[in-house]
Amino acid sequence: MKKSFLMGVAVAALFAGAASAADLKFAPGQDSKFNWKSYDEFKAAHADLKGQPLTIFGPWRGEDEAFFMSVLAYFTEATGIEAKYSSSENYEQQIVIDTQAGSPPNIAVLPQPGLLADLASKGYLTPLGDENSKWIKDNYGAGDSWVGYGTYKGKDGKEAFYAFPYKADVKSLVWYVPENFEEAGYKIPTTMEELHALTDQIVKDGGVPWCIGLGSGGATGWPATDWVEDIMLRTQPPEAYDKWTTNELKFTDPAVIAAIDEFGKFAKNEKYVDGGVAAVASTDFRDSPKGLFAVPPKCYMHHQASFIPSFFPEGTKLGQDADFFYMPTFASHPELGKPVLGAGTLVSITKDSKAARAFIDFLKTPIAHEVWMAQSSFLTPYKGVGTEAYANPQMKKEGEILTSATTFRFDGSDLMPGKIGAGAFWTGMVDFVGGKSAQDAAGEIQSAWDGIK
Amino acid sequence: MLSQIVSALAVVVVAVFACSAYFYFSNKILDLALPVKDGDIRAASRNLNRRALVRPWLFVGPALFLLIVYLVYPVVATFILSFYDRAGEQFVGVANYKWALGDREFRQSIFNNILWLAVVPAACTFFGLVIAVMTDRIWWGNIAKSIVFMPMAISFVGASVIWKFIYEYRGGNDVQIGLLNAIVQTFGGTPEVWISVPFWNNFFLMVILIWIQTGFAMVILSAALRGIPEETIEAAVIDGANGWQIFWRIMVPQVWGSIAVVWTTITILVLKVFDIVLTMTNGQWQSMVLANLMFNWLFRGGGDSGRSAVIAIIIMLAVTPIMVWNVRRANRELKGH
Numbered sequence: 001m002k003k004s005f006l007m008g009v010a011v012a013a014l015f016a017g018a019a020s021a022a023d024l025k026f027a028p029g030q031d032s033k034f035n036w037k038s039y040d041e042f043k044a045a046h047a048d049l050k051g052q053p054l055t056i057f058g059p060w061r062g063e064d065e066a067f068f069m070s071v072l073a074y075f076t077e078a079t080g081i082e083a084k085y086s087s088s089e090n091y092e093q094q095i096v097i098d099t100q101a102g103s104p105p106n107i108a109v110l111p112q113p114g115l116l117a118d119l120a121s122k123g124y125l126t127p128l129g130d131e132n133s134k135w136i137k138d139n140y141g142a143g144d145s146w147v148g149y150g151t152y153k154g155k156d157g158k159e160a161f162y163a164f165p166y167k168a169d170v171k172s173l174v175w176y177v178p179e180n181f182e183e184a185g186y187k188i189p190t191t192m193e194e195l196h197a198l199t200d201q202i203v204k205d206g207g208v209p210w211c212i213g214l215g216s217g218g219a220t221g222w223p224a225t226d227w228v229e230d231i232m233l234r235t236q237p238p239e240a241y242d243k244w245t246t247n248e249l250k251f252t253d254p255a256v257i258a259a260i261d262e263f264g265k266f267a268k269n270e271k272y273v274d275g276g277v278a279a280v281a282s283t284d285f286r287d288s289p290k291g292l293f294a295v296p297p298k299c300y301m302h303h304q305a306s307f308i309p310s311f312f313p314e315g316t317k318l319g320q321d322a323d324f325f326y327m328p329t330f331a332s333h334p335e336l337g338k339p340v341l342g343a344g345t346l347v348s349i350t351k352d353s354k355a356a357r358a359f360i361d362f363l364k365t366p367i368a369h370e371v372w373m374a375q376s377s378f379l380t381p382y383k384g385v386g387t388e389a390y391a392n393p394q395m396k397k398e399g400e401i402l403t404s405a406t407t408f409r410f411d412g413s414d415l416m417p418g419k420i421g422a423g424a425f426w427t428g429m430v431d432f433v434g435g436k437s438a439q440d441a442a443g444e445i446q447s448a449w450d451g452i453k
Numbered sequence: 454m455l456s457q458i459v460s461a462l463a464v465v466v467v468a469v470f471a472c473s474a475y476f477y478f479s480n481k482i483l484d485l486a487l488p489v490k491d492g493d494i495r496a497a498s499r500n501l502n503r504r505a506l507v508r509p510w511l512f513v514g515p516a517l518f519l520l521i522v523y524l525v526y527p528v529v530a531t532f533i534l535s536f537y538d539r540a541g542e543q544f545v546g547v548a549n550y551k552w553a554l555g556d557r558e559f560r561q562s563i564f565n566n567i568l569w570l571a572v573v574p575a576a577c578t579f580f581g582l583v584i585a586v587m588t589d590r591i592w593w594g595n596i597a598k599s600i601v602f603m604p605m606a607i608s609f610v611g612a613s614v615i616w617k618f619i620y621e622y623r624g625g626n627d628v629q630i631g632l633l634n635a636i637v638q639t640f641g642g643t644p645e646v647w648i649s650v651p652f653w654n655n656f657f658l659m660v661i662l663i664w665i666q667t668g669f670a671m672v673i674l675s676a677a678l679r680g681i682p683e684e685t686i687e688a689a690v691i692d693g694a695n696g697w698q699i700f701w702r703i704m705v706p707q708v709w710g711s712i713a714v715v716w717t718t719i720t721i722l723v724l725k726v727f728d729i730v731l732t733m734t735n736g737q738w739q740s741m742v743l744a745n746l747m748f749n750w751l752f753r754g755g756g757d758s759g760r761s762a763v764i765a766i767i768i769m770l771a772v773t774p775i776m777v778w779n780v781r782r783a784n785r786e787l788k789g790h
Binding site for chain 2: 092093096097100118121122217218220221274275276278279281282283418419422423426427430431434444447448451452
């Protein structure tokens, strides 16, 4: 059922480019949980762009691609712009190749502010203007943070707003299967100390507490960086976190090494992880959560961002078959509050055109968010959307974490320079899990960072 | 599909036509520019000489032009780029080279590359030669040869994916679906994550290239072995040489030239090895090689054209002596040595 539905979306999206009156997922004006007014207004304001080409390059593949295509269908329907979306497994490399080769897409969507800052510094991005940055500041939860994550120095050395955040993920989540917890009589831990106790308890009961998988092809290692970042936010003040992402606070700092070691307490304990330590680095992150759903369960908990239900077994009902709890904070650090680690994709213009500007305007309409929200795997910090549109109560809960966030921190590895955040940090974590000490692994990441200064 | 075939055919036809037209008309123009008239014999013979001087260049010209555009220019540009900063704008002198010497990952890559160089060409040539000799003697030799040759038809990435399944590891008490681990488990051993064992994982990756390239070595050497005059072997048999002696004293010296060709060709290939490492480990677990390092510096996270240019230059410098030696030897052979 789900498959045929997806196929339908994909097919509809395929034809959306060719025939402008293609099927839209939700008929405009019908369902009242959508903000159709915004769609009609956008349509009226951009009627003069019919037939113009627009190329979009992004990281969304598979299921997400189908969802994005369903959103894009509304854009094409409203404007008549012939939008084409493409992606690549190695999108970080591909966008560098495309921009340097002088044949960039009109719009590049990337989840890495560090990489975007790099592209901006080489003059490959077009500033979006103060009007857009002000809009983000006013309409997004923790808007200042978001504006900051889209503001970089250009080729001229001047700071400008280059990247429009669209689609966010909440990372500080631990996934579990409520049924398994009930059967074993486990309670949701509210502090990190309780989480440690629960982990030990599960081992004592003969179970395996965690499923951890760092495998991701050429990007192997990134899931571990999320762990370390989450722990950094729970042991250090947010200012220290910010300094860490710019290397003012060195990787070899005791605070960072302690955070890596804290991750090691989970990942480097033979009894704590499904398949043993050797399986951690080699298991694909997409396969890793499947252990939660095995009978009997291969593991009880899985630390991963809000996007992971896309990789749960087919037919998994969120809230019923799988649920999440907030990655707890240390009772010994009450002063740090409840920090939220997140990430998101940022939309920038790599080749300016009227159609590209229209696409950025489209992202400001609630409908561009709601259509995806209603289908799954999409969160937004946009306060102007109807949260009723979320596909399920779990996502609504996550979405509200974002819109009500006051301190929100972006995924640290995505803020670091690409060579570190999308390279040395990954490799360092893989080496760490492979047997290196936190000291040595951190030392190597730091020396890589020293090397690019 | 049909439209692709049609357009490919059209391109071929147009290209062939354009080439013939170029040669036909350029010669026509040359003939017109340097006329050979009956009247003035001296001028005619002078023009005839000049024509003979120019004509080869007309034929070589297009190839030479393309060679300069696609080979010489990039090499020079890369060399210049290696003295500039990451954006290719600021001159930084030899800073990038200094960085390379001090970089741990770079040294790791050099070490791994040397390891590859030491093992793969030798192994391919050895297996190729042994298989070529052995399959000559058995009735199902041709079938065996076809099977050994078959991996040549598979792309490097395709072969890596196949071998990924051979090295596949499943954690805990899961059934091992990887062939190697399944074998290890059958004999009572503990399954390993083969591609993440530092140092040794290099060898597991090399096996893939050996698997692909042995067929190439076998075909060339098999042809060379066929070229050995029967008389020399017969004479050796009459003189009482055993199989081992015939192989080492008679056959190997006579196919020495082909062995060198196979060896150097695979050596150059190994210096450029990239796809296998990218697909299997992407250089993690200390399996980085130069080509992948260059790729990572160029394209990952915004890129650094200066440092990647340095690595490219070093790969080129490593390949050049082997190329020169190979070409020289080929020239010598052509002259009949």
